[in-house]
Amino acid sequence: MSAGRRALLAAPLLALPAAARAEEGFPSRPLRIVIPFTPAGTTDLTGRLAAERLAARLGQPVVVENRPGAGGNVGGEAVARAEPDGYTLLLTTIGTGAINFAVYGDKMPYRPGDLAAVGLLTRVPNVLMVPPSLPVQSVADLVALARQRQGGLNYGTAGIGSSPHICMELFGIETRAPLTHVPYRGSAPMLTELMAGRVEAGMDNIPSALAFVRDGKLRALATTGAARSAVLPEVPMMQEAGIAGFEATAWFGLLAPAATPRPILERLGREVDAVARDPAFRARMAELGADLPKLTPDGGSSPEAFEGFMAAERVKWAEVVRRSGARVE
Template sequence: MRLHRRALLGAPLLAAPGLARAQEAWPARPVRLVIPFTPAGTTDLTGRLAAERLGARLGQPVVVENRPGAGGNVGAEFVARAEPDGYTLLLTTIGTGAINFAVYGDRMPYRPADLAAVGLLTRVPNVLMVPPGSAARTVAELVALAKARPGGINYGTAGIGSSPHVCMELFGLETKAPLTHVPYRGSAPMLTELMAGRVDVGMDNIPSSLAFCRDGQLRALATTGAKRSAVLPDVPTMREAGIPGFEATAWFGLLAPAAIPKPVLARLGREVDAVARDPAFRDRMAELGADLPGLTPDGGSTPEAFEAFLAAERGRWADVVRRSGAKVE
């Protein structure tokens, strides 16, 4: 009996080095990156590029898994409930990380505290577009068209709670243009419908719509960043188009289950920051109109800086949602 008790008392001491080694050895197997939207859009593109570079740095494959639904909430909840061992991560968007908490309200299946901030990868402006046959050639003409038409105009986005959705709600607040939202399940179906003229106007992230704007299948009226996009240099910003103070960018980063071990979170934070600075990732995203996070004094990102950024974004977009009434019914 005495030997048995000693064995039990010694067990935690024997196990502790093993646990430490297991943590130090992370990652010992492939890591799963959940993208909470369908393939082909900006979120998917960013996630796959990041997964490739992150896997190279970790020495283990980072396997992408698309889990779309409910404005990204399906995939985000899956990660929030996953084992917090560092092997399941979320490619978060402005929707799943900020906007959805205001838009879905009590229907949100997870809370901010259920997910740990890892790091911000990139920021992406949006672009306001119309079909090539539209009578509107400028933002002012689009607003005039909306006000002159009984019932206003319809606008398409990649879904409820997406960055384009709240951008258009802000656009309506600032211009007093009567708008009706037509949400789609991702950018690809929205762009198809917009090119066919079945919706009057669309808002989307620049990367997923850039090719269509360049080849004339869509007419870009304005971008939403603080300055003109390097990939659409002839397109004015919203400010230049006559809407003072209008600035909004989508963004993409990584989140993990909240109880992830601190050493693993710290390692992930360093690696995500390195991916965001990686010339291969950076140059490819720049070709599509994206730029670096710039959350820290040296222009990078840390878990702490990303957490503060998330809190500020939730507050900002909660105010827009409150003013516009853009709720999921």
């Protein structure tokens, strides 16, 4: 056998140990999860709960860093440009993983291919709310009031491109209610302004808003899931409120820089799947109205399944953005 032929046959054997070594000893130092929104919202809560359980599984501290701005794009870009070694991860949302690519267009600072899927942690519906001072008790009342008032009504969300923002754009399309978006830098400031009546309506993920609804500080009009929320069973779905086919679910998962070695992505993917299935994590998220990923046949997640899920979500929400004209100029 020629020397060249022997070299060709040996190449795959040499590559295998190199791939295996990418995971060997990982992790050997603390990891960092970048949360691209302000503290106190659903993204922050999910990220911190996941970080705590990932740290226990990996045997290394997992530090959380909030880097808000530009609808989550500041944090997303930071991770896309980070060293691709598995030690820096992004707590992605439906905005940073799907909607923003349509809303920001050419202004988007990173592309889908700049980040690699690790795994989906949880999914959660949104809730449409008003302050108790607003004289509406239902979705129909809100639409009627928006049509009666000159200039319509203002509504707040956690930011441009967020799931609540695009949900409300879809709501406006379906109801033809005149609505003006007021974006905030996260859920906490939006909810504060909504409770004070400085915006007339608001949409947010259920976990962020749940305590305020239960305390009577905000009035919930409808949720956006395919079934009534277990934590807000008295609140009708959008479909029950007269908007046929209206369904939208926010989601939260982890991404890594695109060039992260595949063995490390697979290792992290297995750990994220285990966290999503962890009884304590599931119980805490269920208390807030969230659900399991349910991407794989056994009801979990994987890097491949999450990648396919995000691709489908980008197509779905790009169409809503196109219809609504919701773009960052």
